[in-house]
Amino acid sequence: MKYVEIFIECVATYFYLVFLLRYLGKKEMGKLSVSDLIVFLLISELMTISIGDDNVNFFHGALAALVIIILDKLCSYAALKFKPVKKVLEGHPTFIVNKGKLDQKKMEALNYSVDDLCHHLRSQGIGSLSEVEFAILETDGQLSVIESQKNQVEMPESLIIDGEINSEILKMMGKNEDWLKKKLRQHGVDDYHDVFYCILEKERLFFIKK
Structure with a gap:
């Protein structure tokens, strides 16, 4: 009987999490911000405890996961409307290379080495820093690169x-x-x-x- 109960809870958890993540609206799971990662880890831990711990009611875990999702939605809305909130929750992109110039101080502050930069450039088919006009470390950890020959903007960030x-x-x-x-x-x-x-x-x- 216990195994049947665990099976039912696992199936229910699967569909419940699919519903929650659809509601959360995250399309690219490989590109998560820090707050997104925290939400997913918390939900995962809550649902694991609710299934594996007999002292924790399954529905209590599901309710807690729903509260976290709603809180994340509210924070996302606040970040959209208020710039200071967005900076706190999501941070801001950092220009590693700005108009062809490498900013070593920002790299040191981010603990981001030249080897890391060159690795990301090679993965995008760029062999040398001399080909780069802008390199921006995004809030999700991805490196966005604009090559000098392809650049059409003075600054690749909205005014x-x-x-x-x-x-x-x-x-x-x-x-x-x-x-x-x-x-x-x-x-x-x-x-x-x-x-x-x-x-x-x-x-x-x-x-x-x-």
């Missing part, structure tokens, strides 16, 4: 997202908010809050209005 100016990127470019506002006015945009997305390409300022 405005959903009406919010990215001041850090402007500072990296040696620009300020007044410069960006002036550029937008030249394109007939008086209020940057009306801009959903904006990036500086080589030849122009590309933006999408709300």
Whole structure:
């Protein structure tokens, strides 16, 4: 009877976790942020305990997993609406190579070696750092690389997202908010809050209005 109960709980756990992860909306399981990884580890541990420990009710474990998923959803919504929350929960991308220049201080701060960088470049078919215009270590640990010959932007990071100016990127470019506002006015945009997305390409300022 005990084995039948374990079998039923395992089957129920499988379908329950499939439902929860679908609800969570994670499409690429190989590219998880730190918060995503924590959520999956917690859910896995909770469901394992609820099946293997006779003193823990299965439904209590399932309820706890649901609470974690809902909490993660709320945090994701807060990160989408509030930039400070996003920085705390997800961090921010780090430019390892910026306009062909290797930033050794940032690499040291991240404990990211030149061997690591070269390994990732080779895996993308790039043989030398001289071919790289930008190399960005994303929040999920992936390295995004833009080759010099293929680069079409001044900076591969948005200047405005959903009406919010990215001041850090402007500072990296040696620009300020007044410069960006002036550029937008030249394109007939008086209020940057009306801009959903904006990036500086080589030849122009590309933006999408709300």
